[in-house]
Structures are given as C-alpha cells and as structure tokens.
Amino acid sequence: MHPADLFIGLWRRLTARRDEVRSLAGRLEADPERAAVLFDAAAERLRDGAASLETWVLDPDARGNGEADGGADGGAPPLDRVLAAAQAIDAWFMPFAAWYAPAAADLRMQGSAAPDGAAADLLEARRRYNRDGRFNADPADGQLILRPGLLARAFNVREAVMPSAGGCDDGFDPVDLFRTLLVVPPTLAVGADRDGEPERRITMRFQRLAGLQDQVPADPDWRPVIGVVPLLQAEDDLDIHRFERDGETWYDPLARPLARRAADAVATLAEQGATIVLFPEVSAHPETLAAISEALRRQAVDGSIRYALVGVRQQAKDGGRPRNRALLLDRRGREIAGQTKLHCWDLDSNQCRSYDLRDRNGRLLDCAREDIETGSRFTLFELPGFGRLAIAICEDLGRSQPSAWIASAMAADWLVTPVMDSGLTTGRWQAKEGAASSRTGYCRVIVANSMALSHRFNRYCRANGEEDMIIHDCGVALLFQPRADEAAAPRIDCLTLPLADPAPGYVCSRWTPDRWQELPEPEEAE
Amino acid sequence: MTGFETALRLLADDLLAAVGRGDWDAADAELATLAEEAAAAMAAGRTADLSAVARQTVRCHTALSLGEDGNGNAMQRLGQLRMLALVVAAARSRKPPRTPRLLAAPGTPGAAILSALKRGPLSGPALAGATGLSAAAIAAALPELRACGLVRSWPAGRLTFNASTDRPLTDRPSTGGENATAREMP
Numbered sequence: 001m002h003p004a005d006l007f008i009g010l011w012r013r014l015t016a017r018r019d020e021v022r023s024l025a026g027r028l029e030a031d032p033e034r035a036a037v038l039f040d041a042a043a044e045r046l047r048d049g050a051a052s053l054e055t056w057v058l059d060p061d062a063r064g065n066g067e068a069d070g071g072a073d074g075g076a077p078p079l080d081r082v083l084a085a086a087q088a089i090d091a092w093f094m095p096f097a098a099w100y101a102p103a104a105a106d107l108r109m110q111g112s113a114a115p116d117g118a119a120a121d122l123l124e125a126r127r128r129y130n131r132d133g134r135f136n137a138d139p140a141d142g143q144l145i146l147r148p149g150l151l152a153r154a155f156n157v158r159e160a161v162m163p164s165a166g167g168c169d170d171g172f173d174p175v176d177l178f179r180t181l182l183v184v185p186p187t188l189a190v191g192a193d194r195d196g197e198p199e200r201r202i203t204m205r206f207q208r209l210a211g212l213q214d215q216v217p218a219d220p221d222w223r224p225v226i227g228v229v230p231l232l233q234a235e236d237d238l239d240i241h242r243f244e245r246d247g248e249t250w251y252d253p254l255a256r257p258l259a260r261r262a263a264d265a266v267a268t269l270a271e272q273g274a275t276i277v278l279f280p281e282v283s284a285h286p287e288t289l290a291a292i293s294e295a296l297r298r299q300a301v302d303g304s305i306r307y308a309l310v311g312v313r314q315q316a317k318d319g320g321r322p323r324n325r326a327l328l329l330d331r332r333g334r335e336i337a338g339q340t341k342l343h344c345w346d347l348d349s350n351q352c353r354s355y356d357l358r359d360r361n362g363r364l365l366d367c368a369r370e371d372i373e374t375g376s377r378f379t380l381f382e383l384p385g386f387g388r389l390a391i392a393i394c395e396d397l398g399r400s401q402p403s404a405w406i407a408s409a410m411a412a413d414w415l416v417t418p419v420m421d422s423g424l425t426t427g428r429w430q431a432k433e434g435a436a437s438s439r440t441g442y443c444r445v446i447v448a449n450s451m452a453l454s455h456r457f458n459r460y461c462r463a464n465g466e467e468d469m470i471i472h473d474c475g476v477a478l479l480f481q482p483r484a485d486e487a488a489a490p491r492i493d494c495l496t497l498p499l500a501d502p503a504p505g506y507v508c509s510r511w512t513p514d515r516w517q518e519l520p521e522p523e524e525a526e
Numbered sequence: 527m528t529g530f531e532t533a534l535r536l537l538a539d540d541l542l543a544a545v546g547r548g549d550w551d552a553a554d555a556e557l558a559t560l561a562e563e564a565a566a567a568m569a570a571g572r573t574a575d576l577s578a579v580a581r582q583t584v585r586c587h588t589a590l591s592l593g594e595d596g597n598g599n600a601m602q603r604l605g606q607l608r609m610l611a612l613v614v615a616a617a618r619s620r621k622p623p624r625t626p627r628l629l630a631a632p633g634t635p636g637a638a639i640l641s642a643l644k645r646g647p648l649s650g651p652a653l654a655g656a657t658g659l660s661a662a663a664i665a666a667a668l669p670e671l672r673a674c675g676l677v678r679s680w681p682a683g684r685l686t687f688n689a690s691t692d693r694p695l696t697d698r699p700s701t702g703g704e705n706a707t708a709r710e711m712p
Contacts, residue, residue: 025683032647035682087681100673101620156669160650160661163684176684212611214577214584216618220666301589332592384615488660 002124003089004135004144006050010057010086011183015174017079022172024079038080042088049117053088057081083177090178093125093135097146097180099154099218133208140186143206147175147182149388149413152442153218158410173408182411184380190401193344193374202342202402203377209336213385215275215306217413224386225304225510227274228477228495229265230450231258231283233502238282238420238452240357242368250371251347251357252322253282253420254313259291265506266295270303272508276386278448278477281311281341281394281418282324293333300332306385307331311393311418311448321373326391326418328381339391340375343399354422356456356463378402380412387413390443394419397433397447410442417447422457424449424475426494426520434480435490435519444511445480454499474499481513489518531578534563538582541603542589550599557603560586561610568617576618583611623674626695630676635659635667640676643690650686 014021028035045053057077095101125135134143148156156179163176175182187201216222232238232255241252262284269277284292289312299305308329313322324341347357352365359365381389390402390412397403397417406412417430424430424447434445454471461469473496481491493516495507527535541556560583567576587607590600623629629636635657642648642656654664668688671677676695679688 027683029649029683029685032649032680032682032685032687035687036680039680039682091681098669098673099621100623100670154669155662155666157661157665159668159686160654160664162651172684177681179681179686212584212587212608213615214580214611216577218619219621297592300592301585331588488662 001050001054002121002135002137003046003050003053003092004125004128005137006054007086007089007181008136008138008141008144008183009054010082010089011174013076013079013082014086014177017076018172018174020079021083021174021177024083025172025177028080028083035084038084039087039091042081042084043091045085046088046092047118050089050121053085057085087177090180093146093180096125096129097148097153099220130208133206134184135181141183142186142204143184145182145184145206145411147178147180147409147411149411149442150217150382151387151413151444154220155442157442175408175410182409184409184411188378188402188405190342191399194346194369200374200376202375204402204405205377205379206382207337207379208382209384211330211336211384215385217385217387223511224275225273225508226446226477226479227265227269227272227277227305227506227508228446228448229262229269229277229279229506230448230474230476230497230502231255231262231265231279231288231505232420232450232452233261233497233505235452235455238450240355242357242359242365243371245371249359249365249368251368252313252371255283255285255288257285257287259285259287261505262288263291263295265504266292266305266308267299268504269506269508270295270299270305273304273510274508275304275306277305277308277506278416278418278446279308279310280448280450280476281326281420282313283418283420283450284310284312286312289327293329293335296329296331296333303331305331307383309391309416309418309448311420316373321371323375324370324372324393325375326393326416328383328389328391337379337381339379339393340377341372341393341396342375342378342402343395344370344372344374345395346370354457354460355453356460380406389414389416391415392417394421398429403433406443407436412443415443415445417445419447419449420453421449422454423451423471423473423496423499424478424494426478426492426517430478431492431519434478435492443482445478445482447478449474449476451476451497451499451502458499471499473497474502477507477509479509479511479516480519481511481516491516492519493517528574528578530575531582534560534578534582538586541586545590545600545603548599550603553603557606557610564610564614568614571622573618573621576614580611580614580618583607583614587611623670625697626674626676626693627697629671629674630695635663636671636676639664639667639671639688640690643677643688647687647689649682650688653688 045056062078128135136144184204184206188204190200190202192199237256239254241254243250289310292310310327312325312327314325315322326339327335328337330336347368349366352368357365357368383389390406430447434447451474454474458470475494475496477495479493483490491513493509537556541553544552564579567579590604630640638657642653650664654661675693677688678691679686
C-alpha cells in the first residue's frame with residue numbers, strides 16, 4: 001500500500017466524522033505534547049511503510065482504551081490515531097512542496113534512514129504526480145495533490161495565522177488539518193444555472209500542464225510582469241446582440257475582429273518584459289485569436305511572454321448556445337488549456353439601464369439573459385514557470401462556488417478573472433470579491449476588463465445628469481496581492497487607460513506590491 | 527545580460543545554426559558544452575549562471591520546436607534539449623538554506639523566533655505574538671529555519687507547533703530537514 005492511498009482512506013474517515021474531528025483538533029491544539037506523542041508514534045510506524053501505519057491505526061487493542069474520540073461506534077478505529085496517521089503522511093510528503101532543502105540532498109534523504117521501501121514509495125509518489133497529476137491511485141477518489149502552489153513553497157502563511165481566519169462558517173475546515181496535501185473532490189455542487197432550475201454539480205480537476213520552464217515562481221524574489229490588453233476600446237468594438245426567445249430577451253456579445261491591434265500589443269508587451277498577457281472576457285474574435293497566436297509565435301524565442309489568456313466566444317459545433325471561454329496559450333501560441341464560464345450573468349433592469357440596453361423599439365430592457373451554454377468542469381491548472389492558475393470568468397468570481405472552494409483550498413497561486421464590464425475601480429464588486437479571494441492566502445488575483453461597456457455607461461450617466469459618475473480613466477486591470485493576516489489589507493494596483501484616447505492600448509505592471517496602495521475600506525472606497 | 531549569459535547565448539545561436547545546416551557533429555559539440563556548463567553551475571551552486579543556462583536551453587528548445595522540419599536528427603537534439611531543461615529546472619526548484627549562524631544573526635526574524643522558542647514550543651500564531659513579528663515574517667522564516675535544522679515542527683490539530691533543536695549556530699550547512707519530527711521536543 002502506498003501512503004497516498006492510505007491517506008485517502010483516512011481522509012474519508014475524518015470527513016465522515018467532522019464534528020468529532022473538530023472537537024479532537026481543539027483538544028490537540030490545547031495539548032501539543034499529546035499531539036507530539038501521537039504524531040511521533042505514527043511517523044515511526046510510517047517509516048516501516050504504510051501497511052505498518054495502517055495496522056497501528058486499526059489496532060483492536062487501542063479501541064475503547066480511554067481514547068475518547070475513538071471507538072464510539074464500537075468498530076471504528078480511534079479517531080486520534082486516524083488523524084495522527086493522516087498528519088504523519090502529510091508530513092512525509094512535505095519535501096515535495098519545500099523550497100528550502102538541506103544542501104546536497106534530495107527527496108531520498110528523507111528515506112535514507114528508513115528501509116529501502118520508503119525511497120521506493122517516494123519514487124512512486126513522484127511518478128504518479130508527474131504522470132497522473134495525483135498521488136492516489138484511484139481517480140474515483142478525486143485527486144490527492146500538493147496543497148501549496150508554486151508561490152507558496154517558501155512562504156507558508158497558513159501556519160502563521162489562526163486557521164479559523166480562513167473563513168469557514170463554523171471556523172473549522174478539515175482541510176486545515178493538513179499543510180502539504182489536499183484532496184480535490186471529483187465533483188462540486190455549484191447551485192442552479194438560474195432560479196427555478198435544478199442544482200448542478202460540476203467536475204473538479206487539477207491539471208499539471210507539461211512544458212519547460214526557465215523561471216522559478218517558488219523563488220521569493222521572482223517578480224513576473226502582467227500585461228492586460230482591453231482590446232475592445234470603442235463601443236462599436238463590441239456588438240451586444242439582443243434577441244427574443246421563449247418569451248424572454250437574451251443577449252450575446254460579439255467582438256469585432258481586431259487582429260492588428262491585438263498583434264501589435266503582444267509584440268510590444270513581449271519587448272517590455274511581460275510574463276503573461278491577459279485579454280478580457282469575450283474580447284477576441286476568431287480572427288483576433290489567430291493573430292494573437294501568430295504574434296506569440298513570433299516572440300517565442302526571444303520575447304518574454306510565456307503565456308496568454310484570451311477571452312473568446314466559441315460557437316457550438318452542433319448549433320447550440322455558444323460558450324464563453326478563456327483560452328490559455330503558451331509562448332508558441334498553441335492553445336494548451338481552457339476554462340468555460342460556469343455561471344450566466346443575467347442582467348436586471350438596473351444593469352440594462354446602466355449599459356443602455358434597449359429593444360428594437362428603443363425601450364430600455366427590464367432584463368436580459370446571457371445566451372451561453374455554461375461549463376460543467378472547473379480546472380485548477382499548474383503552469384510550469386508561472387504557478388497554479390484558477391480562472392473565474394466574470395460572474396464566476398462572484399458566485400459562491402467554486403470561489404469558496406478555491407479560497408478554502410488555498411491551493412491556487414493565481415486567480416484570473418476576465419470580465420466585460422464598465423471601468424474597474426477599487427470600490428466596485430470586482431474589488432470586493434477580489435479582496436475576499438486573496439484573503440489570508442497566497443492567491444494573487446487579477447481582474448482584466450475591456451472598455452466598450454464604459455462608453456455605454458457614460459451615455460447613461462450623461463442622459464441622467466450623473467456627470468460626476470462619468471468614466472474618464474477606465475479601469476482595465478485590478479491586481480491584488482493577498483494579505484498575510486487579518487490585520488493587514490490587501491494591496492492593490494488599479495491600472496487604467498483614458499477612455500477618450502486609449503493609446504497604447506495595453507497596461508503592464510511588474511508584481512511589486514510593496515509599491516501598491518492598500519485596498520481602502522469599503523466606506524472609504526470610491 | 528552577464529558576460530556568461532552573452533557567451534551562452536552565442537553558444538545557443540551556434541547550436542541552432544548547426545542544426546539548421548544539418549551539421550550534427552557541431553550541434554552535438556555545442557550540446558555537450560551546454561550540458562557541462564549546466565552541471566558545473568549546479569555543482570558549484572552558481573544560481574545566476576544556472577538561470578542563464580535555463581533561459582538559453584529553453585530558448586533553444588523553443589526555437590527548434592517551432593521549426594517545420596521534423597526530421598529525426600533534429601528531433602533527437604530537441605529531445606536532448608528537453609531533458610537538459612528538465613534537469614536544470616529540477617535543480618532550480620529547491621534551494622539550500624543559509625547557514626545557522628546567518629539565520630540566527632542578531633536582529634533577524636530567525637533570531638527572534640529562536641529566542642522565543644527557548645521558553646518552549648509555540649505555534650505559528652503564538653510566535654507572532656511572542657516576537658512581535660508579522661505573520662508574513664514568521665511564515666517566511668520558519669521553512670528556512672526548519673530546513674537548516676534549527677527548528678523542528680509537528681502538527682497539533684490545525685496548528686503547527688515549533689520547538690528549537692538547540693543546534694549550534696555554526697557556519698556549516700544544514701543537516702536537518704523540513705520533515706523533522708517532534709521526537710526531541712523539549
């Protein structure tokens with residue numbers, strides 16, 4: 001038996017007895033000496049292999065022998081042994097996630113004092129992770145992965161703050177019992193597409209993308225450069241097609257081809273040292289996407305860009321509803337991954353008014369539904385040389401799931417949100433959600449926006465005498481550096497372009513949060 | 527760009543040119559030099575030079591992979607470059623900690639943490655309270671102190687407790703590891 005597979009079994013027991021585990025965790029936190037004794041006993045058994053540890057956990061002599069947490073149902077193993085065994089396995093995996101290593105040593109050092117089986121188990125773990133993207137054998141159990149992302153290898157903030165600060169309702173999340181390992185569940189409930197529709201479950205996946213890297217995100221001195229190209233600068237760059245179906249009004253945003261503009265931005269950002277370039281939600285027409293791909297290919301050898309994330313509308317091949325997607329391209333312009341929007345953004349009457357959405361007779365709409373086929377899978381990507389990336393397209397950032405899972409797992413390095421909205425500010429919903437997502441973790445959040453809707457918003461403001469609301473400098477990117485603890489505020493960089501003259505048509509910022517402002521408290525925000 | 531990387535870039539350009547004209551002896555000679563430089567930088571812990579090797583190796587691999595000519599000889603060198611890039615990336619994925627004396631130098635977070643731990647084991651949040659350091663500073667210091675063998679840690683519920691190992695503050699490199707257990711807890 002491999003330690004990873006034993007961990008899955010122990011994890012199942014722990015989550016099935018969540019309330020008892022919460023009580024046990026509280027007692028162990030108050031009695032670290034008892035925790036140390038249990039942990040050492042489990043670690044000692046693990047040195048002889050996972051089977052030996054399992055025997056220790058299931059030892060019938062240990063049941064009902066005063067271990068108050070175990071044996072309550074007669075046949076279950078003592079819960080404190082289950083937890084200690086799982087935590088010993090968690091620690092066993094720690095070298096895989098460590099930035100600092102003893103000199104002239106590798107992972108085998110950990111097994112060097114143990115039977116040869118330990119070294120073989122470590123090798124098998126590495127093979128599984130590289131080959132299957134998980135440590136456990138059975139995919140039906142989900143994916144057992146390293147919890148820290150690539151940015152978190154040298155900086156483990158979770159152990160320096162009280163776990164309850166992470167944000168579960170009752171202050172306890174079994175995930176927080178482990179520093180190194182995380183189980184990505186096979187599926188997750190995400191709520192209904194729309195009111196009155198049935199609850200949905202989506203597939204969850206962690207995917208390590210193959211590729212070569214020449215940058216080291218785990219290095220605390222690594223400072224990537226983020227480029228954002230709003231692309232849709234004028235109102236006419238985005239046609240918000242409206243139509244009636246089944247007695248309701250629907251909208252379908254269509255970007256016009258802007259190949260030259262996109263290619264020029266990529267070429268310039270490649271000269272300016274951008275590591276990744278982001279294009280907002282549904283901003284790239286198919287011709288534009290082809291031009292971006294070709295421009296990336298041209299810079300592949302000597303340019304700086306390693307990845308691009310491009311928001312597109314993809315027509316369904318079977319004639320069904322289109323999909324709102326973000327496509328990930330590598331430095332050579334090849335599409336290597338993608339995420340489909342999971343939740344629709346249905347507009348209410350206020351939003352229709354703000355964006356001046358009217359019917360064919362010129363009347364303002366009361367509501368407009370987004371005409372998309374929503375996605376059924378969320379993927380956490382691990383990009384060589386960049387880190388773990390979660391993509392939440394616009395509305396997906398504001399919905400409870402999978403945002404809550406991303407925040408709770410604390411396994412992502414980057415949360416990128418392409419949006420189609422009026423200008424970003426430090427006071428709007430994206431700033432609130434971005435700040436929440438970057439709370440007490442490592443997860444850096446980036447929101448990338450286009451400019452077309454800001455023109456519509458300004459028209460509404462002018463028509464309603466709200467001159468003070470008119471957007472001049474249009475927020476096209478928000479960059480959030482997570483705060484290390486509750487006492488601090490996230491740091492934020494809000495990048496803008498003048499709406500009247502958006503030259504040069506892109507923004508670019510090196511990740512240097514020390515120079516950014518602290519996110520204002522809500523009452524002080526714009 | 528350092529002089530070393532400039533020279534390395536010239537090597538990479540010559541390697542690509544050799545592949546382009548089908549001069550496989552020249553290409554293999556350049557590959558051998560690149561591999562030897564990579565091994566030398568790894569063995570000597572020359573991190574900046576190893577970064578340059580990584581950049582030029584990946585650059586070469588990217589350039590070759592863009593080529594339309596997928597003949598067997600070119601593909602063979604592409605595979606060799608890939609393997610070299612993977613080895614270099616693995617070498618760069620971890621870093622040895624500083625010596626105990628440097629980590630515990632007066633005025634450093636390490637010194638404050640070790641001083642606080644003299645009074646007994648503490649969790650991360652308790653360390654922040656005892657030292658006055660921010661959570662970020664504690665989080666940044668503990669992994670290196672552990673890797674250096676100055677601190678050992680174990681889980682207690684959701685918390686991680688830390689204890690001093692009382693290791694002498696020498697200039698010798700580390701002997702401990704991230705995975706030190708609680709066995710010698712005071």
